[in-house]
Amino acid sequence: MSSAPVAKEHRLPTNITPTHYELTVCTDRESLKFYGSVVIQLSVVKECSSIVFNSLGLELFNPTITSLVSAEPRVYPPSTLQLDKASERAILTLPSSLPAGATVELSLGFEAELTDQLNGYYRSSWKDGGKTKYYALTHFEPTAARRAFPCWDEPAFKATFSLTMIAREGTVNLANMPPVFEGRLTNTSVPVLWLKEKLADIVKEDDKLWKVTQFERTPLMSTYIVAYANGEFEYLESSYTSPLSGKTRPLRTYATRDLIDHMAFALEVKSKVIPLYEKAFEIEYPLPKLDTLVAHDFDAGAMENWGLIIGRTHVLTFDPKSPSLRTKKMVASIMNHEVAHMWFGNITTMQWWDYLYLNEDKIYPEWKSHSTFVAQHLANALQDDASPSSHPVEVPCPNADMINQIFDGLSYSKGASILRMLYNYAGEEKFMRGVALYLKEHLYGNSVTEDLWRGIQSATGIDIPGFMDNWVKKIGFPVVTVTETEGGINVRQDRFLETGRPAAEDNETIWTIPLFLLTVADDGKSKIDSQLILDEREKFIPLDTSRAYKLNAGTVGVYRVLYPKDRLAKIADEAAKPDSFLSLEDRMGFLMDSLAMAKAGLMDTSDVLILVDALRNEKEAVVWSAITSSLTEIISVWGEDTKVQSLLAQFTRGLYRPLMERLGFESIEGESADDRQLRTSCINTLSNVDDPVVVKELRERFDKFLATGEIDAEIERSICKMGVKHGGRKEFDAMWKTVKEETTPSLVMSGLGAMGMTQDQSTVDEIFDTIVLETRDQDVDFFFSTFAMVNFRFRTYVAKKFLEHYDEYEKRFEGNWTLQFIIKLAFFALSSFEMRVEIEEFFKSRDTSKFQMTLDQALTGITARAAWVERSTTDIVTWLEAKVGQQ
Known part of the structure; x- marks a missing residue:
């Protein structure tokens, strides 16, 4: 040979x-x-x-x-x-x-x-x-x-x-x-x-x-x-009965002895969702069984192998003895997603990896899933796709290196978001009928994007290829700018970029945009025009602007909306009303759009803080998740500015303390899932800004955990983080011991995150010089994640440590996705032009073909954040000083 x-x-x-x-x-x-x-x-x-x-x-x-x-x-x-x-x-x-x-x-x-x-x-x-x-x-x-x-x-x-x-x-x-x-x-x-x-x-x-x-x-x-x-392996067993044929099929979840007792919930979810997908796709699950295997070492979250789903411990296990709503939701979402692939991806498969995004799912209706989609998939898609270094959903794949790079949040999240937009434009019944026609037409075959469009077109009568092509084949997405004039509004579309207004050569695409215009009548009732389309650069829409209105109702469109300053204030006032006609998704989308506009320099960052402040009486956890995400990003971007950090911390405490006083630290029997989720988020947010009351409580609970092993699963991560951040070597070693002993998957994740909270320079060196070598490959990125997102003191230092150890990482993670994850995490939160230059210089002498797209996105992200800091520091300091002085 x-x-x-x-x-x-x-x-x-x-x-x-x-x-x-x-x-x-x-x-x-x-x-x-x-x-x-x-x-x-x-x-x-x-x-x-x-x-x-x-x-x-x-x-x-x-x-x-x-x-x-x-x-x-x-x-x-x-x-x-x-x-x-x-x-x-x-x-x-x-x-x-x-x-x-x-x-x-x-x-x-x-x-x-x-x-x-x-x-x-x-x-x-x-x-x-x-x-x-x-x-x-x-x-x-x-x-x-x-x-x-x-x-x-x-x-x-x-x-x-x-x-x-x-x-x-x-x-x-x-x-x-x-x-x-x-x-x-x-x-x-x-x-x-x-x-x-x-x-x-x-x-x-x-x-x-x-x-x-x-x-x-x-x-x-x-x-x-x-x-x-x-x-x-050991297993738990169940079954389901097909609503289409009446046939009963066995379902099993497999795990090693240490994890088998944590697999019952994943099995329960699987048994409930398969019949839903059979009815939705009008096709019976085609294999004789469906197993799940949970793995201690796995490169992805989970994988939809036909008949044998495999996934990581922390995304498929749920400990009934210490139940966490966050974990329960994650397991349900992951299992839903992988089961959907048994049809959409496995029965009908992409002809080549250009069509990766055709794998999609329909998740549980519980837990306000539409709002969760906005907070996760749509938010991720719009954030990633705002980069000048983004890529279309449909990417030519010249080699295996490129295939690995397009397995990113954009391919999945933007693809899902585009389908969700089409679903709302075409209507649920016709859309799902079109998907079923598509699957039946290509059973056990291969497909391209146009095959799906033809299926939906035959069910709806809409020119789906004309509607959708630019959404999947062109880079980026639009911002719709609204100008109020006599008798109505002018709407104009341009490509949205996090770095600011695009140059002419970057602004050639014209998308077919369903505007989903929400208007309010004299009687206070609202209606949505879901058929109004913007398929040209500019358009006039007759409208009574003395009444309330909003574009992209329900935040179902894959675009952002920029309103005039006066209208922005009116929508903000409406969003703050307890009986607002704006839905959860509307309030979330409005806040997400505002933050993105500020980052791109299209509005003042202080206007985002004004909106956040106006929403302080919000009751819904999913809206608070958008508030938290917005504040978290601002805090992160100014993470190395001690003056801004101090002001933001004071503002955040004033915003969240009333919530903390209402909710307390202990779960209440019979309380809503919203309150459970909100309590966890509130404690985590206040701990990140060192609220003294919260930090004191969490440190006491950490000491109790060290003494007894008992810990509240809902706030486990916050307890461990504060224990290490405000502790010393003893607390750090306790977390490292927890990780090595693999007590439970949840505690391992909490321990890894907590170790990155250390405030000791020599311990940070030890993490990246020796401890990383003893950590499972799949878990190394947790260290980088914590330093990037929370432990700002060492963020730039850790990026430099990554460059110092780069050759080791390249060799260790050859052939899997971990290296790309680490590159993104090591650099994505940096806000310094100097660091961008240093990183570019470093990689000039390296082969970056396996992660060039990720690196380009990281570098343009640094530029956008550095420009934001340069442009907006005076603006937010002025506003925060005035606001904090009133608290």
């Missing part, structure tokens, strides 16, 4: 396509290796004399090509097998051509280490009675199946899979499909000679028993949702 460059095209040749994989995998958790064989049935589309497929990090053995067409199978001995690490491919050259129309089998043996790199087929560890144990699992999204077995690792190359797993007795084998056979390993269990010989050597040296598990054949599927695992 030699190493040589192969074709430079970023997509695999289509002259040969796979139709079926017979995959056998042997997992040796003691030697931390895996061995396997794969027999791939191939259809020859065009005559060819070579076969190109994906392989990375595997040792390949005994490649054989066998023709299945002739009466006697013909074997084509390959002349060379070349590997190209750069393109992640193998090329098998044959001595003679394969004719078009032929069906052949490619047989290969392979082996590799079970690494801890969080992709491909890798190992995860857990503690059982103080002893470290390992299990093996897969994470293939987006292009890591090639690290586990030779394959055609692109979404368009769908095939069926028959999997056989070999492992030691006493362990559990899991896969996409249910097992059809399980028994003792024998000579006849393995059909491929190379693997049979390899296993004979392993078994000969090992007196432990081995077993074989064979799984049902899968439907047609892409490699990125193939999944399997082996370990000492």
Whole structure:
């Protein structure tokens, strides 16, 4: 086997396509290796004399090509097998051509280490009675199946899979499909000679028993949702009955012994949402079972592998003994999202990763989910997409490096937000009918954006491609500027940028914008015109401006609105009324827009603080979440200005103390979910500005935790943070001990966040010089997150520490997403032109191809924040000094 460059095209040749994989995998958790064989049935589309497929990090053995067409199978001995690490491919050259129309089998043996790199087929560890144990699992999204077995690792190359797993007795084998056979390993269990010989050597040296598990054949599927695992797993079981067929299917959640008692809620959510999706999509869940596996080490939050969802401990576990509403909501949201992918993404799959955002979900109606969507997905999408270095939802993907970079908040959150806007414009019934038509039309196939648009168009009669194309194919989003004139308003659209008004070359796109105009009649009743469209640069709308109105009612549009100063004040007054006609989403969106306008220099930052102050009597937790987010960003941007920090802290205390006095520290039996959520947010916010009453209470609770192990799950993170921030080495070591002992997933997250609150310089050095090396790969970013968002004293220093250790991080996190996360977290809160120059200079001599988009966004973000500080410091100091003097 030699190493040589192969074709430079970023997509695999289509002259040969796979139709079926017979995959056998042997997992040796003691030697931390895996061995396997794969027999791939191939259809020859065009005559060819070579076969190109994906392989990375595997040792390949005994490649054989066998023709299945002739009466006697013909074997084509390959002349060379070349590997190209750069393109992640193998090329098998044959001595003679394969004719078009032929069906052949490619047989290969392979082996590799079970690494801890969080992709491909890798190992995860857990503690059982103080002893470290390992299990093996897969994470293939987006292009890591090639690290586990030779394959055609692109979404368009769908095939069926028959999997056989070999492992030691006493362990559990899991896969996409249910097992059809399980028994003792024998000579006849393995059909491929190379693997049979390899296993004979392993078994000969090992007196432990081995077993074989064979799984049902899968439907047609892409490699990125193939999944399997082996370990000492336990499970909880439930079922659901299909509302479409009446058929009952088993549902299980798997975990290691230490976590299984925390998996009941995830199982409950899964059983409730599957019937909802069956009815919504008008398609029955197609597989015989749906399992979930929780993993101690996982690169993403969770992954929608067909029939075997896998996710991190802290996003799928819920401890019923110390219930937290925040955790419960997160588990429900994640499970909803991954179950939705069983249809929207798995049954119908993107033809290429340009169409990533076609994976979407419909989340629980509880807990005011529409408001939560505004606070999370829409807010994230508009924040990310306001950067000059943003990217369209639909991004050309020349290589695997680019694919990894577009798996960001923009691809998911903006894609979801655009679909939500279309949903509200077209109407729920017609929209969902169009989605169902789309899914049925492309069952087990591949799709592009236009396929979804055609489905919705056939159900609505609307020109959906004309409406939607610029939203997905063009960079950015618009701001609609309102000017009041005689008899109505003029509305104008321009691209919105966090750095200010765009230059002409950056302002060419014209979006089709549903204005969702809300007006109020004499009787006080409001109505929304959901069909009013702005599809040109400017437009006049007849309107009685003596009455209240608002654009983007319900904050369902993916755009911002800039009002005249007088109208801004009137809407702010209305938002503050206890009986306001503005919905929760309207009040949140108005505040979010105002903050973004201030950041871009389109309005004064003091006007945002005036609006925040006007909303101090707000009752709804989700609106308070928008208030908190706005204040948090302002506090963060001025994080290294001690004068501004002092003034903001005094203002924040005055704003939140009345809430704290009403809610108290203890949950009340029977209280609303809103009050529970608001109490947690209020305590966290006041602790971040060192409110003496709150800090004293949290420190006492931390001391009690050290003494007894008891802690309030709702405010656990705030307790731990304040314990370390206002403590010393003893408190820091207690948190590090909690993290290492992995008491519960929730406490591990709280401990990691708390460690980043230290105020001691030498301890900060220790974190980044040594402790990071002992931390799970998936958790390293928590340190950077805390310093960036809360511990402002060391924020710039930590960014410099990242640059100091960059080469170590690059090597450690090669091939997964963690490096991108860390780059974003290390730099995203900086507000200094000097730091931007230093970072740019540092990376000039480095290969940034794997994270260039993330780096560009971080750098433009620094510029925007630094300009904001330069422009608005005097404005907010003047306002805050006057306001604080009145408190």
